[in-house]
Amino acid sequence: MKRIYQILIILTVLTLIPFYGNSQCKSFAKKVCKLELTPYIHDGNFNAAILTEGEDAELYKTFYAGQNYRIYICGSDALPEIEFQVLDVNRNVLYDNRKKDYSRLWDFKLESSQQLIISLRVKNSEGESYEIVSGCVAIMFGLKEDMD
Amino acid sequence: MNMKLLHRKALYFFAMLMSVALVIGCGSGKDKTNDSDDIVTLDSLEIDEQLIQDVKAVKEIFYSLPSPLETAMILKQAGAKYNEELLNPTENSSRYLTNKSMALNLGIYTTDLSYASLFDQTQATINYMNVSKKMAEGLGILNAIDEDIIERLEVNINNRVAIMDIISETIMNSSSFFEENDRQALSSIVLVGGWIEGLYIATNLVGADANFNNNELISRIIDQKLTLGTVLNLLDENSDNEDVKNVMTNVNELKVIFDKIKITTSKIEPVIDEETNVTTLKSETRVSMSPATYNELKEKVKVIRSNYIL
Numbered sequence A: 001m002k003r004i005y006q007i008l009i010i011l012t013v014l015t016l017i018p019f020y021g022n023s024q025c026k027s028f029a030k031k032v033c034k035l036e037l038t039p040y041i042h043d044g045n046f047n048a049a050i051l052t053e054g055e056d057a058e059l060y061k062t063f064y065a066g067q068n069y070r071i072y073i074c075g076s077d078a079l080p081e082i083e084f085q086v087l088d089v090n091r092n093v094l095y096d097n098r099k100k101d102y103s104r105l106w107d108f109k110l111e112s113s114q115q116l117i118i119s120l121r122v123k124n125s126e127g128e129s130y131e132i133v134s135g136c137v138a139i140m141f142g143l144k145e146d147m148d
Numbered sequence B: 001m002n003m004k005l006l007h008r009k010a011l012y013f014f015a016m017l018m019s020v021a022l023v024i025g026c027g028s029g030k031d032k033t034n035d036s037d038d039i040v041t042l043d044s045l046e047i048d049e050q051l052i053q054d055v056k057a058v059k060e061i062f063y064s065l066p067s068p069l070e071t072a073m074i075l076k077q078a079g080a081k082y083n084e085e086l087l088n089p090t091e092n093s094s095r096y097l098t099n100k101s102m103a104l105n106l107g108i109y110t111t112d113l114s115y116a117s118l119f120d121q122t123q124a125t126i127n128y129m130n131v132s133k134k135m136a137e138g139l140g141i142l143n144a145i146d147e148d149i150i151e152r153l154e155v156n157i158n159n160r161v162a163i164m165d166i167i168s169e170t171i172m173n174s175s176s177f178f179e180e181n182d183r184q185a186l187s188s189i190v191l192v193g194g195w196i197e198g199l200y201i202a203t204n205l206v207g208a209d210a211n212f213n214n215n216e217l218i219s220r221i222i223d224q225k226l227t228l229g230t231v232l233n234l235l236d237e238n239s240d241n242e243d244v245k246n247v248m249t250n251v252n253e254l255k256v257i258f259d260k261i262k263i264t265t266s267k268i269e270p271v272i273d274e275e276t277n278v279t280t281l282k283s284e285t286r287v288s289m290s291p292a293t294y295n296e297l298k299e300k301v302k303v304i305r306s307n308y309i310l
Helices: A004-037 B003-028 B049-056 B068-075 B092-093 B098-117 B122-139 B147-155 B160-180 B184-205 B216-234 B243-260 B291-310
Strands: A048-052 A058-063 A068-074 A082-087 A093-096 A105-110 A114-122 A134-144 B060-064 B262-265 B269-273 B277-280 B286-289
Touching: A004 A048, A004 A068, A004 A134, A048 A058, A058 A134, A068 A082, A068 A114, A068 B277, A093 B184, A093 B277, A105 B269, A114 A134, A134 B068, B003 B068, B060 B216, B060 B291, B068 B098, B068 B160, B068 B184, B068 B216, B092 B098, B098 B122, B098 B160, B098 B184, B098 B216, B098 B243, B098 B291, B122 B160, B147 B160, B184 B216, B184 B243, B184 B291, B216 B243, B216 B262, B216 B291, B243 B291
Parallel strands: A058 B060, A105 B277
Antiparallel strands: A048 A134, A058 A114, A068 A105, A068 A134, A082 A093, A082 A114, B262 B286, B269 B277
C-alpha cells in the first residue's frame, strides 16, 4: 500500500508540473521579457508556452502599415539557442536570426499591411546529454508611436 | 476509523485529483501534433499540401489578434480624431451579467480605454479603466486590475507612455489569466469584442466625403480582411463553446462582406536601415472596394456591436 501511495504522489506531481510551468511562464514574461521591448510598449498579448529542445511553434498575425514593431523572442536561460524566422504568407523568409547570431529581437515597419508568420524552434542541446531541457518561450510584440 | 476504508478514500481522492488534472492539462495545451483536424487555413492564403504538412508538424500554434492597445494606435496613426460619443457609455456596464457579455465588453471597454488614453483624455481613461475592472472582476480575473493599478494610473495621468504601459499590463494580466485557467474560449471572445469595437470606431470616423483611394483610415479598415482569417481560426479552436459559436456566426456575416473586397500585394522586399537597424518591409498593395460594400460593412459592424453592448 505504501508503494502505491508513493507512485500516486509522483504521478500527481508530474501531472501538476504544466500548471506550475504556465504560471512561471507569465511571471517570466512579465518580469524579464517585457523589459527587453523598451523603448517599445508591449501590446499586452500573452503568447507563451513551455517548449522542449527540438520543439517549434508558429504565430500568425497581421502587422499594419505605419506602425513600428519590435518582435522579441524570450526564452528561459536553461534553453539552448532559439532559431526564429519571419515569413510571408507564401512562406518566403523575410528575416532569419541564424544570420544575425541568434539575435532575439527584430525591429521593423511596413509599407503596406501584411499577414506574417513568426516561426521559431528551440535548438537541440550540443554535446552528449541525457537530460532533456524545457522552459518558457514567449513571443512578445512591442509598438512605438511614429514620430516621423 | 476503519484504516482500510481510510486508505480506500485516500486512493479515491488521488485518483480523482489526477483525473481532473489530466483532463484540464490536456485541454489547456495546444499540441497539434496528432490532431488531424487541426489544419491551419488562412483566409487569404492558397495553401498547398506541403504547407499543410509543415503546419501540422508544428507543436504550438498561436493566432494573434491586434490587442486593444494596438487597435487604438492603428486608429491614431491613420489620422483618427477623438469622439467620445462613439464609445460604449460606462453606465452600460451594469447591463452585463453573463460571461459572454462581460467578456465582449471587457474587450470593448479596454479598446475604449486605450483610445481615450492615446488622445490624453484623462477622466475618460480613469472611467474606462474602472469599468474594465468591473468586467474583469465579473469574469473572476484576479488581480488583472487591482487598486494599485488605478492609483498608478491617477499618479501618471499626464504621462502617456506610463499609462500605455499600465494598460498593456492590464491586458496581459487578463489574457494570461484565461490561458492559465483553461478559459481560452472567453479570451477569444474578449479579443473579438475589442476587434469589433475598433472596426466600429474606425467606420464611424470616416467622413461621408472621404476619398476611397487615398484615406488611411479606410485602408486600415480594409486591412481587417487580413485579420479576419486569424479571428476565425482563433474562434474555431474554441468552437465547442456555445458563446464562441454565436460570436463566430457574427464574424462569418462580416466575412461575406469582406470577401467582396479584393486585395493584391506584390512580393515583400526587406530593406535594412544600417543606422537605425530597423527593417522596412517594402511592398505594394492594390485594393478594390466599392462604396456600397463599405456601407454594407459599416452597417453590419453597427448591428453586431449594438447587440454586444445591449
